[in-house]
Amino acid sequence: MKFRYPFLFVFSILLVYSCYKESDYDEKEISADRLFEKISISKDTLLANDADEAILTVRIPLDLKDSYNLVKVKTSHGVFTETSKNEAETGAKIIYENGEQQRVAIFHLKSSLTPGKAKVDFSINNVSTQKEVTIVENPATNIKIIPSALYMIGGPAGELSFKTLVGSDKGKVTPGQIVQIWVKDEDNLDKGTLRVRPSRSDAAGENNFIYSIIPDTSFTGVLIIRAECLGHMDSLNIVVVK
Structure with a gap:
């Protein structure tokens, strides 16, 4: 059997193939x-x-x-x-x-x-x-205490502000780290009160505290502030003066 117009046959095949390929990528079907x-x-x-x-x-x-x-x-x-x-x-x-x-x-x-x-x-x-x-x-792998001063005035008005900074060797620490604080004298006895005690660290890794000497208003001498987060510790000595 011979085709009178063979080029039309080839064109038809190409057209069908082209339409088939287009349908492969129809947005409604792919x-x-x-x-x-x-x-x-x-x-x-x-x-x-x-x-x-x-x-x-x-x-x-x-x-x-x-x-x-x-x-x-x-x-x-x-x-x-x-x-x-x-x-x-x-x-x-x-x-x-x-x-x-x-x-x-x-x-x-x-x-x-x-x-x-x-x-x-x-x-x-x-x-x-x-x-x-x-x-x-990303949990904390270190902690540092940063005080506003290394001494404080005793008496009823005696207060000291300080903060803790938690860090990690793998970049910023995920917010919400829990920091524990203890303030004791050299005989390991609790002194004063944490008037402001945030529960968890912020996006910068900080916790800001305010310490009051109340009720130990007559105390003078060295106080030791200790901070702990996930087993990582730091400590700092503060002198209370009259």
Whole structure:
């Protein structure tokens, strides 16, 4: 059998194939599994220190239309370093890895100071999928007492303000660290009263205290302030004068 117009036959085949390929990426039909070939996360657990980062790599099919090139992300915890916000977007780029051509979009997720689950939404043309990154507490590994002065006046009006600063060798400490305070004399006897005693550290790692010599208004001499957080200690001597 011979075709009178063979070029029309070839054109028809190409047209059908083209329509078939277009339907592969119909926004109403394409699935997230087909669109997001692979999502890699460099670390699935981050410290809540406002600094720890995970690299998110989104790989999409090489043969996608250009209209599917823009990848958007949004997180419930932390921010993306590309925008310093909880959402970002970028166009996928062609890279070569181990000799293989890939089409990827890369984002950097930075932790917050709040522990919890960072739910990260990935979307392309209203097709979306979600991954999770766990943000865990960054506890204190050291503590320091910072007084307003190294002496205080005794008597009923005798007061001293001081603060504690908790820190970590892994960046900012997660807020809410509990600090215990003791004020004793050289015979290890309790003296005075903490008039202001915050329950937990703030975002800067600080707890601010106010110490009153009441009811030991006649006391003069050396007081020892001790602070403890998660087993880490610091101490400081204060002199009470008349």
